[in-house]
Amino acid sequence: MTGNPPQPIRVFLLQPGALAQELQALPAQPPAQGFYWIACTRAAFSAELPRLQAALQAAAGQQLVDLHVSDLLNPQLPSHYDYTSQYDLLVVRRLGTAQESAAAPLAAAAARGGPPVLRRIDTSPVGFAVFDQVLLSVHPGDCTVRDAYAARLAAPPPAAAPATTPAEAVVRDLRSGPVAGARLPASPADLMLRVAGHIVDNYLDLRRELSRQLDHWQSELLKPGTRFTNWGALLDARLTLHQLDEICEDQRAAIQAWSEALDTWAAPGGNAQAARELDLLKVRSRDVLEHIERVVHHVRRLEQSTEAVLQMHFSVQSNRTNDIMRTLTALTAVFLPLNLIAGIFGMNFEFIPFVHQEEGFWWAMGSMTLIAVALTAFFWRKRYLTRTGRG
Numbered sequence: 001m002t003g004n005p006p007q008p009i010r011v012f013l014l015q016p017g018a019l020a021q022e023l024q025a026l027p028a029q030p031p032a033q034g035f036y037w038i039a040c041t042r043a044a045f046s047a048e049l050p051r052l053q054a055a056l057q058a059a060a061g062q063q064l065v066d067l068h069v070s071d072l073l074n075p076q077l078p079s080h081y082d083y084t085s086q087y088d089l090l091v092v093r094r095l096g097t098a099q100e101s102a103a104a105p106l107a108a109a110a111a112r113g114g115p116p117v118l119r120r121i122d123t124s125p126v127g128f129a130v131f132d133q134v135l136l137s138v139h140p141g142d143c144t145v146r147d148a149y150a151a152r153l154a155a156p157p158p159a160a161a162p163a164t165t166p167a168e169a170v171v172r173d174l175r176s177g178p179v180a181g182a183r184l185p186a187s188p189a190d191l192m193l194r195v196a197g198h199i200v201d202n203y204l205d206l207r208r209e210l211s212r213q214l215d216h217w218q219s220e221l222l223k224p225g226t227r228f229t230n231w232g233a234l235l236d237a238r239l240t241l242h243q244l245d246e247i248c249e250d251q252r253a254a255i256q257a258w259s260e261a262l263d264t265w266a267a268p269g270g271n272a273q274a275a276r277e278l279d280l281l282k283v284r285s286r287d288v289l290e291h292i293e294r295v296v297h298h299v300r301r302l303e304q305s306t307e308a309v310l311q312m313h314f315s316v317q318s319n320r321t322n323d324i325m326r327t328l329t330a331l332t333a334v335f336l337p338l339n340l341i342a343g344i345f346g347m348n349f350e351f352i353p354f355v356h357q358e359e360g361f362w363w364a365m366g367s368m369t370l371i372a373v374a375l376t377a378f379f380w381r382k383r384y385l386t387r388t389g390r391g
Contacts, residue, residue: 030060197287211302
């Protein structure tokens with residue numbers, strides 16, 4: 001049984017002290033309190049662009065410029081930040097597992113190489129246009145991030161102990177995050193940062209499975225008795241990790257640019273609540289940036305670990321080849337004098353010592369055996385012939 005298809009456009013009204021309210025139509029005027037969240041798929045954004053522009057004009061007093069519209073419609077756009085005098089634009093490529101819909105062909109995912117966990121990584125961009133009272137977000141077709149966060153916004157908050165001091169109130173606000181029952185976002189920028197943090201956290205959930213797959217390959221590469229043949233998948237995994245590293249770098253640059261722009265916002269004079277909200281935005285921006293740093297650190301650690309185990313594998317194979325060649329050389333040296341004796345007694349001269357004697361064969365065999373044993377013992381003592389341990 002399949003779930004309902006994602007709605008192309010969803011509109012939410014977030015007001016202080018109330019649950020998020022989902023509207024059935026695009027806003028036609030600015031909200032009396034709170035702000036609107038207009039979340040749509042990229043296909044719906046392209047098809048309903050005139051209506052969305054009209055809604056932004058009515059609710060925010062400003063439309064998107066044509067260049068930013070092109071950015072939001074581009075499915076290959078890297079993460080970046082831009083701004084105008086009326087709104088800010090942030091694009092973050094989603095790092096998470098792609099949720100295959102019934103209409104999506106599975107062959108597209110199977111065409112990519114590498115292990116299944118890497119083939120399921122989706123890096124579609126999610127764009128945010130942050131106005132004073134409107135947040136417009138453009139998502140890929142499945143909209144899993146949007147729908148998951150919308151469900152969290154609609155969850156009723158649990159009963160919390162009242163704060164007795166202003167300091168406790170600040171601490172409680174700082175600890176509230178994009179989880180069920182958390183305090184509602186106070187502004188479009190706050191909501192944008194929470195969704196961006198949720199996007200980054202989706203990749204953090206893949207760390208265990210990624211590490212398990214690469215650790216399995218590492219153990220296979222280092223087994224002396226196993227012939228590793230999955231080189232194509234390992235190469236694809238290295239390329240995918242490198243791609244994720246580049247995506248994370250773009251994400252970090254975009255959030256860093258947003259944070260720097262946030263530092264230029266003028267602190268509202270005399271409004272303690274607005275000043276605290278601005279501080280919370282800066283804290284959340286640093287928190288998202290710290291999560292991206294964790295992603296970058298983990299991806300690079302996996303890359304370094306994979307590269308190190310490859311070098312160890314080739315080093316082990318080289319040592320094994322050297323051991324084989326050393327053993328073969330020692331055995332050849334053992335049999336060289338034996339071949340010399342056999343060649344001498346195989347000559348066609350009429351008079352050769354021991355040829356016409358009854359004990360000649362046994363003398364020759366005994367001397368050859370003695371020479372072979374002496375040389376073998378000598379090479380074993382010199383460790384040219386050793387027993388290879390298998391741990």
